[in-house]
Amino acid sequence: MQNTLSPKELARAIGVSESSLKRWVDEGTVNAIRTFGGHRRIPRNDALAFVRQQGYPLLRPDLLGLAEAEAGAEAGGAIDGVFHAALQEGRAAEAQRLVIQRFVAGDSVARLVDEVMAPAMRALGELWQYDQAGIYIEHRAVDICTQILDRLRALLPDPAPEAPVAVGGAHATDPYTLPSLMAATVIAAEGWRTLNLGAFVPPGVLTRAVVDQQARLAWLALGAVEGRRGVDNEVETTLTALAQAGEPPILVAGGPACHCSGHRPPEPARFAESMPELAGLVRGLPV
Structure with a gap:
């Protein structure tokens, strides 16, 4: 499958005219590249980002390689x-x-x-x-x-070459892989480059990855930690290790035990009590 679409193909996919698509490309509304022959080509994932941002119905999902997105009864409601x-x-x-x-x-x-x-x-x-x-x-x-x-x-669209890096995983005794992968995907959706280290990540390993990747943010999944004291101990241990990274990254911790109303994490870490909160936090960071 080709990784780019012509304006004509994207126009057919969303039911607009080819001339409109070409104009949007020329205005920069739709991200596109030019071939050596001067033809407009739209990266497939950028085409999808445009469709999502503008709210166009996707009449021909197959043209974007999205056979599973064929309209169904559940598409417009709760799932x-x-x-x-x-x-x-x-x-x-x-x-x-x-x-x-x-x-x-x-x-x-x-x-x-x-x-x-x-x-x-x-x-x-x-x-x-x-x-x-x-x-x-x-x-x-x-x-x-x-x-x-x-x-x-x-x-997701490819991150920009200059996009910041985030690194993270579950703490050293946490066997759960899915929460960290969820966090990595949410952060990637905000345009960051991410490195997910998965489960059982000792603080020293996280720090080494931060240094090697020059990460601006580190996340810590706390799915198997109980109570405020356990959370604080894990966060403080991780902060101590990250302090060896020269310019330590921002540390964001999340998990069921972080859902403590009014409880603040040890400074300078931050809690993300939901994935939308994590996305908003990442979105608000200087890059």
Whole structure:
């Protein structure tokens, strides 16, 4: 599949005239490149970003390589319950289609993670208490969500060469991979370059990655930490390690234990109590 579209192809995809598309390209409304012959070519992911930002209905998703975004009954409404059922029953293609439909329609990655994927995973994570089958159901759901997040990442525009870098992972005794991957995807959607180190990341390893990547931001997923004291200890330990990085990055911690009303993290770290809050925090950082 080609990685670029002609103005004619994008015009057909959203039901506007080719002349309008060419004008928008020339005005800079649509990001495009020029071939050696002077022809306008629109990177596929930039075309999708334009469709999402402007709210155009995608009449021909196949032209953007989005067969799973064909219009369906769920595309215009709530999908949380339908997604939960698809995830629990292992219907991976349906689960991915539901999320990609909403992404194409304009929902942010942060909202999709926070309001659709995370609640479903929390509910599935309780099943093991009632039936051992809940363990494999949860693990299968993690795999499906990982595939969906990878697909979302593949649909994002490439970050600018000068884009800042964020590095992160779960703390040293945390076995959960999905929260950190969710955070990485949300940050990438804000135009940052990201390096997700996954689970079991000692503070020294995080610091080494920060130094090597010259990261401006570090995230810490705290999915297996209980209580304020546990959170504060993990954050303080990480801050101490990051202080060895020369110019330490901003540290953002998130996870269930961070949802403590009125509780402030050890300075200079910050808490992100939701994925939209993480996105907003990243969006507000100087780059």
